[in-house]
Amino acid sequence: MHVLVLGGDGFCGWPTALYLSDRGNDVTIIDNLSRRAIDIELEVESLTPIRPLSERLRVWKETSGRQIEFINLDLATEYDRLVDVLTRLRPDAIVHFAEQRAAPYSMRTPRTKRYTIDNNARSTHNLLAAMVATGTDAALVHLGTMGVYGYGWSGSAPIPEGYLTVKVPTPDGDLEREILHPANPGSVYHLTKTIDQLMFAFYAANDQLRITDLHQGIVWGTQTPQTIRDERLVNRFDYDGDYGTVLNRFLMQAAIGHPLTVHGTGGQTRAFIHIRDTVRCVEIALLNPPAAGSKPMVFNQVTETYRVRDLAKLVSNLTGVPVANLPNPRREDEENDLVVRNDRFLALGLEPTTLSEGLLDECTHVAARYRDRVDLGKIVCRSVWRAGMATAEDLLTELPDESRPVAEPAAAN
Ligand code: NAD
């Protein structure tokens, strides 16, 4: 199969491109390297030393014998070039990771809010319009988010995979309808994913595009069997206050003896998946596309749910690093339940990697190994959701003295 991996230089896209290449597919990465540019803007680097993309691709060819092509293209602004690429390559499948994906970055300033909407909505729409214009009948797999459902909307009722059956009262009795689950985004970034959903529904109905939307939870972990083959293939590991996701941040913090930065009570329950399972799920979705004319197929791409404070406790017990409860810079419920259906992936053969298997390995082999690269000034989240909420400075001064970073990193025990 010829697969285009849009956003193939990113945290999820890079290991997916390698995995699909390793499985015998012809892979072309399309990326505008904007994520690397945002690192420069935020003056932060991945905890793991990621190599330039040309070097990554050269090393992959040396270690696997397989070639991955790269096209530097901005999906949001270079529509005509995208049309040319689709016309020339005639892909069998397209995986779409290419969006600005950090909620805190999307809430940072009016500029980053606008950039996130412009980049994400235009990228997705350009892709759909270009597929129709070029008659590209590829299976399209998009990386969406669990955050489209919101948290706590349905209490302890399980979140279905994308659609909800509702009853509409009429004078002749109730009509049963299946509708997209109501959207309840918690950030401008999450809002873009709810806009994507509507575009997918429209293009699947109007143009018979075959679309799968993966509502993925928070990805943790770093390496896959492919990225671990050579240090120059290492995957990125974001730890900063904007791009670092919660569990990877706790692992990095434990490795340097920084108190674990729990926002608020830590009662927020979220869904998680290991990066190794992300790449497998994408392949499963590619191999099981919906039929032309069907509505977009939605999979909940999650394997476990945890409360943030329970994750912190788990990491703290493993490493001896204390937990610090900071004022929550976000606007979110202090406590929520989250029960998620993920029957589809399990039925199609996914065998999940659980926290209990992978956590110690990540602590010792990744976070501890690269701890000298941490910039302490980048750890606390600086983006706040509304004017008047605790500022970065407030957050920093709230950190109790006894919880400040220690010189000696804690060893995993
Ligand atoms: P990432 O930022 O590491 O990678 C995204 C890649 O897309 C980057 O390499 C970036 O340069 C590229 N890109 C962005 N805009 C582009 C454009 N206009 N044109 C071309 N390339 C562009 O993000 P990630 O963590 O790999 O996430 C990938 C996808 O998965 C995102 O859509 C994200 O919303 C989704 N997702 C991620 C997580 C997670 O925990 N990381 C969880 C759920 C869903």
Ligand code: USQ
């Ligand atoms: N949190 C802390 N301490 C921290 C960092 C985060 O308590 O140091 C809390 C946050 O307040 C939030 C939760 O942990 O309640 C999750 O935050 P996160 O940054 O790990 O995840 P989120 O902002 O939701 O975004 C990430 C990815 C995004 C993806 C989403 C999946 O960046 O691309 O869509 O996870 S989901 O959360 O399921 O919507």
